[in-house]
Amino acid sequence: MPSLKDLRNRIAATKATQKITKAMQMVAASKLRRAQAAAEAARPYASRMDTVLGNIAASVAAPTRRRGFCKAPAAIRASPSGLHRRTRPVRPIQHRDRAARTRARQCAYERRQKRSSSSAVGRRATTVAKTLCAADCRTGRPALGAHAGLRKCRDDRREDHRAVRQVRIRCLAH
């Protein structure tokens, strides 16, 4: 038969254990919350990464169905030649635009091969496409834009991408 002192000791020990357990539970709860938040935060990144890689892998796997788009070199942004061409459309393309012209020719070649249609994606490419098409429309004869297989440009602003100010121009092929 335990004495009164033993019983008191036992009660105190149990209460102390209870306190410790309660603290452990609170710690676990806070860890759980933190782990959950971390897992949630990582999910969009991981799934987006999967998507991006899937798209790239698909385009690598099926290159014959590729559709080209004009992509201008970085220099076009700083180049005033876009403005120049508005006033002098027949002016030979500027040195800094050479890469853009090469790309445009490549697009035209692919179009002839029935392998592609052209569209410009992004600000730099859009600038080039607009300039090429504007020159054609003004002179009334197909020149630079024809190289790229472009006849007419249409702004196709994507609502969902307005936040990143992405502008896609769809260029209709001849």
Next chain:
Amino acid sequence: MSGTLIYSRFPLGDRAIPTAQQIIPPVFDAKATNELDGAVYEFEPEAEDILHELLPRNLAVQILRRCSKMPRRSSGAQMSAIG
């Protein structure tokens, strides 16, 4: 060379279900690749170069993604055992 990641899945709460997923070579979701709606982009640098850079990173991300659920479950189990 091929690699399979074996991790625990918790579809019904506490019970862990061991699951195997092939990560090398990577398998991509068909739904994800259709997102561009047929439009295919030309990449700069070349798509191969991008893949070369991103695939190892993606490997780490996918492993971390699988592992990130485990501390959550262990804390959850601890909590429910006490409660």
